[in-house]
Amino acid sequence: MKLKVYGNQKVNGVVPISGAKNSALPLLAASILSVNGLKLTNVPLLADIETTLSLLESLGVAYRVDQESLYANTVELKTGSIYNFTAPYETVKKMRASILVLGPLLTRFGRCRVSLPGGCSIGVRPIDLHLKGLEALGAKIELKDGYVHAVAPKGLKGANFDFPIATVTGTENIMMAAALADGTTVLRNAAREPEIVDLANCLNAMGAKISGQGTSVVMIKGVSSLRNTTEYRVMPDRIEAGTYAIAAGITKGRVDLIGGNFRELLPTFIEKMERIGLEFSDIENGLRAESSGEIAPVDVSSDPYPGFPTDLQAQTTALLCLADGESTVTENIYENRFMHAAELMRMGANITISGDKACVKGVEQLTGAPMMATDLRASFSLILAALAAKGDSVVDRIYHLDRGYCCVKEKLASCGVTVDRIS
């Protein structure tokens, strides 16, 4: 499947922001911990959600999906009949976040087998810290046949663990494992992303005792089971909101992002975008992003929250391709996250990559071209550039896009922009 993007369009309208993929995935995995089930609302319509649901189903989780609105589903999960403890290679290779079932299965059932994820297009992305954290809680872990085999026949025990690098899914995995461990766990240098706060809040509603979420020290007092029947609403997707704000910036238009407190969720991003030339104003239940007409060059470095999100780096690079001067983009999280640069250069962008830095010299005009999406966020960066370009573009391999952006054609249409799926 490909996406045809017509050039020289202006974004002008309203975009309802979906539930966050990076929150919904751990929340779905957290259902494994519950005795009486979990009901999630505001679950986005995404391929990664379907992959997670089929993984959970293969473990024995029963679920029901109901359409809640145009862009959201309600998912009810029952976990009384889990009989399988393996996340197979075929699933993990499609979606690395499958690793999130490791902590919950191990702590509730004493065993789990998860395929090692291997590399991906944006870098090596090891899971060593997930494993070290679980070992600190007493798990016995063996790597063989491409799989992580983890057991804890007598359950896990609370412990102190310092993450040498803050990892988002690593923090989530250990937090879920510690929720049912015997005793108290203290995680230091924990990741502070809002999605971790969302997971901890849901776990607490289920009956866990977690404090400090959103800071770098998280304390988890283990409980014997999570029994509360819980309904929980997935937080809004700050990366989707940021992406549509950039769409307004690059097309010199305006967009109303509805459904969350995006100033709080994207502090550094908003500050940078204001320096580039976007203007933000508060509106009911959201934020308006409007181009001032300028695209000023800035230096941007991706960092863990509350820093500039790596998941908005590719889209920002696309915007800076049309800036009035030279910018430097530094990628501090992943070692290979500039694959989109080569595609943008095929549209006439002037980008030089050197290690973890991209020097982006703004050009007057990009021109439409056939392009290839290389990863999830990179795929939208190509669409953004194509919307502002002279002439039409075709973006190939948009299965990357469908993994993590909900209803792109419809949402772009709701702000006055046309794209077409072609096979």
Ligand code: UD1
């Ligand atoms: C999550 C997000 C992803 C985002 C990333 C960084 C989900 C489902 N995905 O990915 O969209 O880009 O956070 O904000 O939430 N690392 C290790 N060892 C480990 C784990 C991580 O060295 O065991 C390194 C990674 O290679 C990377 C850094 O730590 O350089 C941060 O990665 P991490 O926060 O773990 O990313 P994910 O949780 O996979």
